[in-house]
Amino acid sequence: AQKVTQAQTEISVVEKEDVTLDCVYETRDTTYYLFWYKQPPSGELVFLIRRNSFDEQNEISGRYSWNFQKSTSSFNFTITASQVVDSAVYFCALSERGNNDMRFGAGTRLTVKP
Amino acid sequence: KAGVTQTPRYLIKTRGQQVTLSCSPISGHRSVSWYQQTPGQGLQFLFEYFSETQRNKGNFPGRFSGRQFSNSRSEMNVSTLELGDSALYLCASRERGSGEQYFGPGTRLTVT
Numbered sequence: 001a002q003k004v005t006q007a008q009t010e011i012s013v014v015e016k017e018d019v020t021l022d023c024v025y026e027t028r029d030t031t032y033y034l035f036w037y038k039q040p041p042s043g044e045l046v047f048l049i050r051r052n053s054f055d056e057q058n059e060i061s062g063r064y065s066w067n068f069q070k071s072t073s074s075f076n077f078t079i080t081a082s083q084v085v086d087s088a089v090y091f092c093a094l095s096e097r098g099n100n101d102m103r104f105g106a107g108t109r110l111t112v113k114p
Numbered sequence: 115k116a117g118v119t120q121t122p123r124y125l126i127k128t129r130g131q132q133v134t135l136s137c138s139p140i141s142g143h144r145s146v147s148w149y150q151q152t153p154g155q156g157l158q159f160l161f162e163y164f165s166e167t168q169r170n171k172g173n174f175p176g177r178f179s180g181r182q183f184s185n186s187r188s189e190m191n192v193s194t195l196e197l198g199d200s201a202l203y204l205c206a207s208r209e210r211g212s213g214e215q216y217f218g219p220g221t222r223l224t225v226t
Contacts, residue, residue: 033213043202045217052213091157095213101147101159101170102215 002027004094006105013082014113021077021108023092029053031097034068034075039089039107051075082112116141118207118218126224132193135221139186139207145169146188147215148180151202160203163188164210192223200225 003026013019025034036048049059051068059066063080079086089109093102119138127133139146148160159172163182182188186207192199202222206215 035213035215037217042219043222044219045204045206047214047216050214093157101162101172102149103159104149104157106156 002029002032002094002096002103004092004103004105006090006092006108008108009106010109010111012111012113015084016081017112018078018080019082019110019112021079021090021092021110023075023077023105025073025075025092025094027073027094027096029096033095035093035095035102036066036075036077037091037093037104039091041088045091048077079110082110084112084114086110087112118205118216120203120205120218120221122221123219124222124224126226127195128226129195129197131195132191133195133223135190135192135203135205135223137188137190137205137207137218139188139205140216143207143209143216144186145208145210146182146186147206147208148188148190149204149206150174151204151220152198152200157204160190195225197225199223 005024032053034051037045039045056068065078067076089107091107092105095102121136145164147162151157161171162169166182177193180190202220204220206217208215
Protein backbone atom coordinates (compact mmCIF):
# COMPACT_ATOMS: atom_id res chain seq x y z
CA ALA A 1 0.00 0.00 0.00
CA GLN A 2 1.18 3.51 -0.66
CA LYS A 3 1.61 6.00 2.13
CA VAL A 4 3.07 9.47 2.49
CA THR A 5 4.15 10.92 5.81
CA GLN A 6 4.79 14.57 6.47
CA ALA A 7 5.76 14.60 10.11
CA GLN A 8 5.94 18.38 10.40
CA THR A 9 2.45 19.72 10.90
CA GLU A 10 3.44 23.37 11.18
CA ILE A 11 6.65 25.30 10.71
CA SER A 12 7.19 28.96 11.43
CA VAL A 13 10.25 30.85 10.25
CA VAL A 14 11.36 34.41 9.87
CA GLU A 15 11.83 35.83 6.41
CA LYS A 16 15.16 34.97 4.75
CA GLU A 17 15.61 31.82 6.79
CA ASP A 18 16.05 28.53 4.97
CA VAL A 19 13.46 25.86 5.68
CA THR A 20 13.23 22.17 4.82
CA LEU A 21 9.96 20.30 4.58
CA ASP A 22 10.24 16.56 5.12
CA CYS A 23 8.44 13.85 3.20
CA VAL A 24 8.77 10.10 3.71
CA TYR A 25 6.91 7.64 1.53
CA GLU A 26 6.09 3.95 1.41
CA THR A 27 5.40 1.92 -1.68
CA ARG A 28 5.86 -1.63 -2.92
CA ASP A 29 6.05 -0.54 -6.52
CA THR A 30 9.41 -0.03 -8.19
CA THR A 31 8.02 2.60 -10.53
CA TYR A 32 6.33 5.54 -8.94
CA TYR A 33 6.10 9.31 -9.02
CA LEU A 34 6.57 11.83 -6.25
CA PHE A 35 5.12 15.31 -6.22
CA TRP A 36 5.11 18.50 -4.24
CA TYR A 37 2.18 20.88 -4.30
CA LYS A 38 1.64 24.25 -2.66
CA GLN A 39 -1.77 25.29 -1.38
CA PRO A 40 -2.05 29.02 -0.64
CA PRO A 41 -5.00 30.40 1.32
CA SER A 42 -7.01 30.64 -1.90
CA GLY A 43 -7.25 26.84 -1.85
CA GLU A 44 -5.94 25.93 -5.28
CA LEU A 45 -3.20 23.32 -5.34
CA VAL A 46 -0.22 24.58 -7.28
CA PHE A 47 2.06 22.00 -8.87
CA LEU A 48 5.72 22.44 -7.93
CA ILE A 49 7.59 19.34 -9.05
CA ARG A 50 7.30 15.72 -10.18
CA ARG A 51 10.00 13.11 -9.77
CA ASN A 52 9.93 9.55 -11.05
CA SER A 53 11.49 6.73 -9.11
CA PHE A 54 14.33 6.26 -11.56
CA ASP A 55 15.56 9.80 -11.34
CA GLU A 56 17.34 10.50 -8.10
CA GLN A 57 18.94 13.69 -9.31
CA ASN A 58 18.34 16.59 -7.02
CA GLU A 59 16.57 19.54 -8.55
CA ILE A 60 16.91 23.24 -8.02
CA SER A 61 14.47 25.82 -9.27
CA GLY A 62 15.24 29.30 -8.07
CA ARG A 63 14.90 29.32 -4.29
CA TYR A 64 13.38 25.84 -4.30
CA SER A 65 15.33 22.61 -4.19
CA TRP A 66 14.37 18.98 -3.78
CA ASN A 67 16.39 16.10 -2.39
CA PHE A 68 15.19 12.63 -3.43
CA GLN A 69 16.78 9.67 -1.65
CA LYS A 70 15.44 6.21 -2.42
CA SER A 71 17.63 4.66 0.26
CA THR A 72 15.66 6.49 2.94
CA SER A 73 12.39 6.79 0.96
CA SER A 74 12.47 10.52 1.37
CA PHE A 75 11.72 13.44 -0.92
CA ASN A 76 12.50 16.61 1.00
CA PHE A 77 11.83 20.14 -0.12
CA THR A 78 13.99 23.13 0.82
CA ILE A 79 13.13 26.78 0.42
CA THR A 80 16.16 29.04 0.56
CA ALA A 81 15.83 32.61 1.79
CA SER A 82 12.14 32.21 2.53
CA GLN A 83 9.68 34.99 1.78
CA VAL A 84 6.30 35.89 3.21
CA VAL A 85 4.70 34.78 -0.06
CA ASP A 86 5.94 31.26 0.62
CA SER A 87 3.42 30.98 3.44
CA ALA A 88 1.10 28.14 2.48
CA VAL A 89 0.38 24.49 3.12
CA TYR A 90 2.73 22.20 1.25
CA PHE A 91 1.76 18.70 0.26
CA CYS A 92 3.92 15.79 -0.78
CA ALA A 93 2.19 13.11 -2.86
CA LEU A 94 2.89 9.69 -4.33
CA SER A 95 1.45 7.99 -7.38
CA GLU A 96 2.25 4.38 -8.18
CA ARG A 97 2.60 3.07 -11.72
CA GLY A 98 -0.72 1.89 -13.05
CA ASN A 99 -2.53 3.59 -10.23
CA ASN A 100 -3.85 6.93 -11.23
CA ASP A 101 -4.80 8.22 -7.84
CA MET A 102 -2.36 10.28 -5.86
CA ARG A 103 -1.82 9.62 -2.18
CA PHE A 104 -1.19 12.86 -0.35
CA GLY A 105 0.58 13.48 2.91
CA ALA A 106 -1.20 15.44 5.62
CA GLY A 107 0.56 18.61 4.59
CA THR A 108 2.91 21.03 6.34
CA ARG A 109 1.70 24.52 7.10
CA LEU A 110 4.56 26.95 6.58
CA THR A 111 4.32 30.44 8.00
CA VAL A 112 6.98 32.94 7.05
CA LYS A 113 6.98 36.01 9.26
CA PRO A 114 8.35 39.35 8.10
CA LYS B 115 -4.07 27.79 -21.98
CA ALA B 116 -6.81 28.33 -19.48
CA GLY B 117 -6.49 26.35 -16.28
CA VAL B 118 -8.87 23.89 -14.71
CA THR B 119 -12.17 25.53 -13.87
CA GLN B 120 -14.71 24.39 -11.33
CA THR B 121 -18.23 25.56 -10.75
CA PRO B 122 -19.72 26.60 -8.50
CA ARG B 123 -17.00 27.85 -6.19
CA TYR B 124 -19.19 27.81 -3.11
CA LEU B 125 -22.29 25.85 -2.29
CA ILE B 126 -24.52 25.47 0.74
CA LYS B 127 -26.85 22.51 0.90
CA THR B 128 -29.06 20.85 3.48
CA ARG B 129 -28.70 17.31 4.75
CA GLY B 130 -30.49 14.83 2.54
CA GLN B 131 -30.21 16.93 -0.59
CA GLN B 132 -28.05 16.09 -3.56
CA VAL B 133 -25.45 18.19 -5.30
CA THR B 134 -23.67 18.25 -8.64
CA LEU B 135 -20.25 19.83 -9.10
CA SER B 136 -18.69 20.59 -12.45
CA CYS B 137 -15.11 20.56 -13.69
CA SER B 138 -13.67 21.68 -17.02
CA PRO B 139 -10.15 20.39 -17.61
CA ILE B 140 -7.30 22.14 -19.34
CA SER B 141 -7.77 22.00 -23.09
CA GLY B 142 -6.32 18.78 -24.45
CA HIS B 143 -6.34 16.99 -21.10
CA ARG B 144 -8.46 13.87 -21.20
CA SER B 145 -8.01 12.67 -17.65
CA VAL B 146 -9.97 14.21 -14.80
CA SER B 147 -9.63 13.25 -11.15
CA TRP B 148 -11.63 14.34 -8.15
CA TYR B 149 -10.41 14.76 -4.58
CA GLN B 150 -12.07 15.61 -1.30
CA GLN B 151 -10.23 17.75 1.22
CA THR B 152 -11.34 17.97 4.85
CA PRO B 153 -9.47 19.11 7.96
CA GLY B 154 -9.80 15.66 9.51
CA GLN B 155 -9.05 13.35 6.61
CA GLY B 156 -6.88 15.59 4.46
CA LEU B 157 -6.81 15.11 0.71
CA GLN B 158 -8.48 11.92 -0.45
CA PHE B 159 -8.87 10.55 -3.93
CA LEU B 160 -12.44 10.07 -5.10
CA PHE B 161 -12.20 8.85 -8.69
CA GLU B 162 -10.60 9.38 -12.06
CA TYR B 163 -12.14 9.49 -15.50
CA PHE B 164 -10.48 9.09 -18.85
CA SER B 165 -12.30 9.14 -22.16
CA GLU B 166 -15.67 9.00 -20.40
CA THR B 167 -14.71 5.87 -18.43
CA GLN B 168 -14.04 5.64 -14.73
CA ARG B 169 -10.56 4.18 -14.38
CA ASN B 170 -10.04 4.26 -10.67
CA LYS B 171 -12.12 4.82 -7.59
CA GLY B 172 -11.21 5.70 -4.03
CA ASN B 173 -12.77 4.40 -0.87
CA PHE B 174 -15.98 6.40 -0.78
CA PRO B 175 -19.59 5.25 -0.49
CA GLY B 176 -21.79 4.86 -3.51
CA ARG B 177 -23.44 8.21 -2.77
CA PHE B 178 -20.45 9.71 -4.53
CA SER B 179 -20.56 9.29 -8.28
CA GLY B 180 -19.22 10.98 -11.33
CA ARG B 181 -19.18 11.04 -15.06
CA GLN B 182 -17.23 12.49 -17.91
CA PHE B 183 -18.52 13.87 -21.15
CA SER B 184 -17.09 13.57 -24.64
CA ASN B 185 -15.51 17.03 -24.31
CA SER B 186 -13.67 15.78 -21.19
CA ARG B 187 -15.72 17.95 -18.85
CA SER B 188 -16.63 16.07 -15.72
CA GLU B 189 -19.34 16.21 -13.12
CA MET B 190 -19.40 14.82 -9.64
CA ASN B 191 -22.61 14.05 -7.81
CA VAL B 192 -23.22 13.45 -4.13
CA SER B 193 -26.63 12.18 -3.14
CA THR B 194 -28.27 12.18 0.29
CA LEU B 195 -25.83 14.69 1.67
CA GLU B 196 -24.46 14.26 5.17
CA LEU B 197 -22.83 16.84 7.43
CA GLY B 198 -19.53 15.02 6.95
CA ASP B 199 -19.62 15.73 3.24
CA SER B 200 -18.76 19.34 3.96
CA ALA B 201 -15.39 19.76 2.27
CA LEU B 202 -13.38 21.36 -0.45
CA TYR B 203 -13.79 19.30 -3.62
CA LEU B 204 -10.88 19.58 -5.98
CA CYS B 205 -10.72 18.55 -9.58
CA ALA B 206 -7.48 17.88 -11.42
CA SER B 207 -6.68 17.23 -15.04
CA ARG B 208 -3.69 15.77 -16.81
CA GLU B 209 -2.60 14.73 -20.22
CA ARG B 210 -2.52 11.05 -20.94
CA GLY B 211 0.82 9.59 -20.02
CA SER B 212 1.86 12.50 -17.84
CA GLY B 213 1.82 12.19 -14.09
CA GLU B 214 1.47 15.89 -13.50
CA GLN B 215 -1.98 16.83 -12.39
CA TYR B 216 -3.14 20.41 -12.49
CA PHE B 217 -5.77 21.37 -9.98
CA GLY B 218 -8.71 23.71 -10.16
CA PRO B 219 -9.63 26.21 -7.43
CA GLY B 220 -12.10 23.80 -5.87
CA THR B 221 -15.73 23.91 -4.84
CA ARG B 222 -16.34 24.49 -1.16
CA LEU B 223 -19.43 22.57 -0.13
CA THR B 224 -21.10 23.24 3.18
CA VAL B 225 -23.83 20.88 4.35
CA THR B 226 -26.10 22.19 7.10
